[in-house]
Amino acid sequence: MGSESGEVAETNGDGRPSVGLFVTCLVDLFRPTIGFAAVKLIEDAGCRVSVPASQTCCGQPAYNSGDRKDAIAIARQVMHTFEPYDYVVAPSGSCAGMLKVHYADLLGDDPEWGPKAAAFSAKTHELVSFLVDVRGMTQVDAAFAGSVTYHDSCSGLRELGIRNQPRRLLKSVAGLKLTELKDADVCCGFGGTFCIKYPDISNAIVERKTHEIAASSAETLLAGDLGCLLNMAGKMKREGRPIKSRHVAEVLAGMTDDPAIGEAS
Amino acid sequence: MHVTSPSFKANAHEALADRQLQQALSHVKTGFIGKRAAVVAALPEFEQLRESGKAIKNHTLENLDLYLEAYEEKVVESGGHVHYAETAAEARELILGICRRAGARTVTKGKTMIAEEIELNDYLESNGIEPVETDLGEYIIQLRHESPSHIIAPAIHLTKDQIEADFRRLHTELPADRDLSEHESILGEARTILRRRFLEADVGITGANFLIAETGTSVIVTNEGNGDLTQILPRVHIVLASIEKVVPTLEDVSQIIRLLARSATGQELSVYTTFSTGPRRRTDPDGPDEYHVVILDNGRSAMLGSQFQDMLRCIRCAACMNHCPVYQEIGGHAYGWVYPGPMGAVLTPALIGVDQAGNLPNASTFCGRCEAVCPMKIPLPNMMRHWREREFERHLQPTTYRYGLGVWAFFARRPQLYQFATRIAMRVLGNLGGRKGRFRRLPLAGGWTKDRDLPAPAGRTFQDLWAEKQRAAVP
Numbered sequence: 001m002g003s004e005s006g007e008v009a010e011t012n013g014d015g016r017p018s019v020g021l022f023v024t025c026l027v028d029l030f031r032p033t034i035g036f037a038a039v040k041l042i043e044d045a046g047c048r049v050s051v052p053a054s055q056t057c058c059g060q061p062a063y064n065s066g067d068r069k070d071a072i073a074i075a076r077q078v079m080h081t082f083e084p085y086d087y088v089v090a091p092s093g094s095c096a097g098m099l100k101v102h103y104a105d106l107l108g109d110d111p112e113w114g115p116k117a118a119a120f121s122a123k124t125h126e127l128v129s130f131l132v133d134v135r136g137m138t139q140v141d142a143a144f145a146g147s148v149t150y151h152d153s154c155s156g157l158r159e160l161g162i163r164n165q166p167r168r169l170l171k172s173v174a175g176l177k178l179t180e181l182k183d184a185d186v187c188c189g190f191g192g193t194f195c196i197k198y199p200d201i202s203n204a205i206v207e208r209k210t211h212e213i214a215a216s217s218a219e220t221l222l223a224g225d226l227g228c229l230l231n232m233a234g235k236m237k238r239e240g241r242p243i244k245s246r247h248v249a250e251v252l253a254g255m256t257d258d259p260a261i262g263e264a265s
Numbered sequence: 266m267h268v269t270s271p272s273f274k275a276n277a278h279e280a281l282a283d284r285q286l287q288q289a290l291s292h293v294k295t296g297f298i299g300k301r302a303a304v305v306a307a308l309p310e311f312e313q314l315r316e317s318g319k320a321i322k323n324h325t326l327e328n329l330d331l332y333l334e335a336y337e338e339k340v341v342e343s344g345g346h347v348h349y350a351e352t353a354a355e356a357r358e359l360i361l362g363i364c365r366r367a368g369a370r371t372v373t374k375g376k377t378m379i380a381e382e383i384e385l386n387d388y389l390e391s392n393g394i395e396p397v398e399t400d401l402g403e404y405i406i407q408l409r410h411e412s413p414s415h416i417i418a419p420a421i422h423l424t425k426d427q428i429e430a431d432f433r434r435l436h437t438e439l440p441a442d443r444d445l446s447e448h449e450s451i452l453g454e455a456r457t458i459l460r461r462r463f464l465e466a467d468v469g470i471t472g473a474n475f476l477i478a479e480t481g482t483s484v485i486v487t488n489e490g491n492g493d494l495t496q497i498l499p500r501v502h503i504v505l506a507s508i509e510k511v512v513p514t515l516e517d518v519s520q521i522i523r524l525l526a527r528s529a530t531g532q533e534l535s536v537y538t539t540f541s542t543g544p545r546r547r548t549d550p551d552g553p554d555e556y557h558v559v560i561l562d563n564g565r566s567a568m569l570g571s572q573f574q575d576m577l578r579c580i581r582c583a584a585c586m587n588h589c590p591v592y593q594e595i596g597g598h599a600y601g602w603v604y605p606g607p608m609g610a611v612l613t614p615a616l617i618g619v620d621q622a623g624n625l626p627n628a629s630t631f632c633g634r635c636e637a638v639c640p641m642k643i644p645l646p647n648m649m650r651h652w653r654e655r656e657f658e659r660h661l662q663p664t665t666y667r668y669g670l671g672v673w674a675f676f677a678r679r680p681q682l683y684q685f686a687t688r689i690a691m692r693v694l695g696n697l698g699g700r701k702g703r704f705r706r707l708p709l710a711g712g713w714t715k716d717r718d719l720p721a722p723a724g725r726t727f728q729d730l731w732a733e734k735q736r737a738a739v740p
Contacts, residue, residue: 023727029691030720032727051731054680062674064631064650065666066657070674077678105647154632187590191630197666198274198628199712204281204594205630206717234717237703262703262720 019047020085022078022124024095025057026226027247031261034226037253038091038127044253045135052081058090058098060192068106075103076113079120087134088124091249092225093156094192096126101159126156127249128224132165139172142254149181149218150248151209151232153225157185166224166248173251181216183209190231206235214241220260222248233261268617270601273624280595289424290596296418297587300531301638308527318524319642321517322578325509326569332478332511333560339481343543345556353383356561360385360470360503363557364394367501369467375485375492376400377472378416378581379505379561381603382616385470396470397462399491401455408435414597416604417529417583422596425451459491469495469553473506474525474580476558479514482542483558486525486535493539502541502553507561509577521580524640528582564616572651576611578641583608585635585645591628600625607635607645614652623661626652688729695724 019042027034039049059074078099082088090096100121107113131137150170156162163185170178189195189205209232213221221236221243223229233245244260259265269276280286305311325332337347350356356379364372372389374380374396386396386407398407402420406413408431413419420428429445432454439457444450471492473483483504485492496502512518526532545552568574586592586606597605602622604612610625619626626649635645656662676683698704698721706714713719 028727029687030722032723032725032730035727035731051728053684053728053732056677056680056683059677061670062677064653065662065670066650066653066655067670067674068654068657070670070678073678074674077680154630154634158633158637185634187630187632187634189590189630191632194628194630196712198277198591199715200274200278200281201591201594201628202630203716205590208590208594230720231717234703234713234719237718237720238705238716258723259702262718264700264702 014048016046016048017086018084019049019087019089019130020082021049021051022055022058022082022088022090022095022099023051024090024092024226026230027091030230031226031247033255033258034091034247034249037247037249037255038089040253040255041127041131041140041249042089044140045131045137047087047135050085054081058095060094060098063098063102063106064193072106075106075117079103079113079116082120086123087130088120089127089130090124091127091247092227093126093153093160093162094225094227096124096129097155097159100124126160126162126224128166128169128252129156129160129162131252132168137169140169140252140254142252143174143176144251144254144256145175146220147177147179147218148220148222148251149179149213149216150184151181151188151213151221151223151228152185153223153228154187156224162224166222166252169252170222170248176251179216179218181218182212188228188232190228192227195231202231203235206231210235210239210241213243218243220244220246220251222246222251224248226261229261237262268602268621270613270617270622270624273599273601273628276599276601277595277628280599285424285427286422286596289422289427290593292421293415293587293593296421297529297531297584301528301584301587302531304527304531304533308523311524311527314520314524315640315642318521318580318640319578321512321521322641325512325517326574326577329508329511329566329569332513333508335478335513336476336481336511339478340543340556340558341481343481343556344546345481345543345558348557348559350559350561351563353561353563356383356505356559356563357385357388359559360505361389361392361394363501363503363555364389364468367467367555369394369501371462371466372396372468372470373399373463373466373495373499374403375469375471375487375495376403376419377470377505378413378603379472379507380470381413382563383505383561385505397459397466399459399463399495400487401452401489401491404455404459405431408432412598412603414605415583415586416581416608422598463494463498466495466499468501468503469497469499470503470505471496473504473510473558475518475521476504476506476511476560477513477515477518477540478511480542482515482540484518484522484538484540486522486538488530488532488536490537493537496539496541496553497551500553501555501557502544504541504556504558505561506558507563508565509579525580525582528584528638528640568615573611573615573648575643576608576615576648578643579608579612580641581608582640584638584640588634588638590630590632590634607649608643611643611645611648611652614655619652619655620659620661623652623656626650627656684726684728688726691722691726692724695722698722699724
């Protein structure tokens with residue numbers, strides 16, 4: 001840490017707010033397209049985007065495993081790294097919820113870090129919520145031919161109140177038809193470390209979910225969290241369903257040339 | 266009750282493969298969720314009621330000793346007796362003592378989870394007293410020598426066909442060719458059998474949804490009327506309740522009760538809401554000669570002032586388990602003790618120890634639906650996380666999991682090393698999975714790939730590509 005974390009905020013007087021993109025570990029490792037789609041959308045919303053190199057993960061695996069010490073260390077590391085930016089934006093409701101809601105839980109009692117966590121919380125947003133709620137975006141310039149359905153990932157929905165924002169922007173995508181899925185607000189069974197600790201139960205839950213996705217007759221499944229998408233896409237592939245899966249940012253940014261999640265290149 | 270929480274994984278595995286159970290569990294979704302949603306939507310002040318219910322309970326818990334004393338005083342004033350039991354064993358002995366003094370041979374019981382918690386039925390039986398469950402669901406599982414799998418629908422793990430078979434097997438005094446094809450006929454048969462038992466009983470034991478400090482009253486809410494017959498007909502009525510059931514006033518009950526049935530069964534109110542204060546007075550047409558209240562602690566007072574105090578707000582509506590994706594798949598028995606689902610995942614470790622019940626707070630996706638529907642706004646996921654913290658501190662998690670977490674944290678705290686390592690690892694994984702775009706099998710991810718494919722990484726990390734792009738942009 002220290003000096004090598006020194007990404008400088010690029011607010012160079014052009015009036016555009018600076019956004020530090022919290023890429024999230026899954027997007028970084030599995031599907032960079034989502035990161036580039038996020039960059040495009042944030043720039044379209046009139047912001048400057050930086051991607052600090054010294055970021056890894058939001059710390060949820062430690063936090064949700066009861067390891068507060070590592071979770072706190074990672075929280076401080078993230079807050080330090082993103083100190084220079086006006087906003088912190090993450091293309092995931094789960095990671096954004098960790099940054100926005102749970103860092104304050106972890107550090108709230110610390111006289112030095114508590115107030116910092118509160119300020120950090122105020123400037124941190126999930127991507128689509130940032131576009132709509134903070135930047136006032138009402139439409140996107142993108143086209144996607146076909147029917148889609150949208151799964152509400154749990155943290156985004158219940159911790160951050162993200163429900164209408166993605167649907168609103170999706171409606172402006174040319175050629176896109178949104179078909180609602182029954183029980184869209186019910187968990188897909190991913191649950192981070194849950195799917196590793198209890199794979200049988202996780203599988204039973206996702207099986208119910210993919211059944212509903214298929215029943216919606218949509219050609220493509222969209223969601224705002226790559227963890228959930230890896231789970232649902234992986235299950236649908238195993239079941240031999242032809243339904244494609246993509247992160248909602250890919251569609252909103254018009255970046256859908258790459259194969260869908262789990263598809264051959 | 267034999268604790269099987271440590272073998273939760275195996276229990277869950279079995280439950281998932283049990284087709285009859287899976288068929289029965291479909292009623293959890295159809296029977297509760299839509300009805301609750303409709304009745305909540307029809308009450309504009311529901312959110313306000315949640316806030317005031319929470320405030321009432323918080324205030325009571327902050328002054329629990331005072332309200333318990335006030336309650337006791339009123340019970341005594343109305344001619345009843347209050348007995349405090351610190352442990353399950355003490356509660357059992359107190360109840361046996363009351364039954365013995367009454368010369369009881371048969372005891373009828375209304376639905377009470379506390380009696381399950383203290384394993385009362387087995388204890389009474391082994392002491393020559395026959396307990397008879399009078400709630401239909403409880404009656405059915407008593408016939409089957411099972412424990413409840415749900416706190417308000419104890420036999421929800423059974424199908425109608427199973428129950429019909431049990432009735433035919435055990436009610437041999439009834440004509441073999443009788444019709445039991447409808448739910449109503451099953452209920453009617455249980456009524457016929459139980460009517461006789463109600464009249465024979467020497468003692469009636471009920472739980473309590475509330476104990477009112479202001480008046481010394483115990484309150485039960487039921488849908489079958491069995492609770493009333495249990496507490497009115499026998500000579501002795503024993504109320505069995507835990508310490509956190511006390512609320513200050515009648516007005517407080519009338520607020521919380523508006524939340525209870527709506528959250529539980531989607532009713533505005535349950536069919537019966539019964540208030541009992543003391544034994545029969547001279548002018549009363551009916552009622553027991555003796556009225557006893559056994560108040561159980563069994564680990565709850567240790568939750569006061571701890572990270573788990575909020576759990577004592579619970580009013581046992583079961584909305585959390587009805588809405589839990591995990592409970593919906595595996596049912597209640599897999600949890601391995603009395604209380605299943607999210608409320609059980611928080612309460613059970615407090616009552617029997619996190620070393621026994623560690624699986625329960627871990628087997629949650631943290632989807633947050635339980636907290637969202639909880640009428641008392643109990644932060645269930647946060648408290649499950651607190652149990653995981655206790656486990657971590659005490660090194661109770663499996664060594665491999667802990668080791669894996671340690672390796673991950675080592676890298677996550679060292680960004681340069683992390684990016685170097687992930688860049689290489691993702692290249693390798695991307696190449697391996699690249700052609701198909703996914704893995705059907707992958708070492709160390711066997712749990713996942715047993716039933717799901719794992720989408721393959723793209724091959725180059727975002728950070729790698731971003732750095733390249735930035736370099737290219739610099740002239």
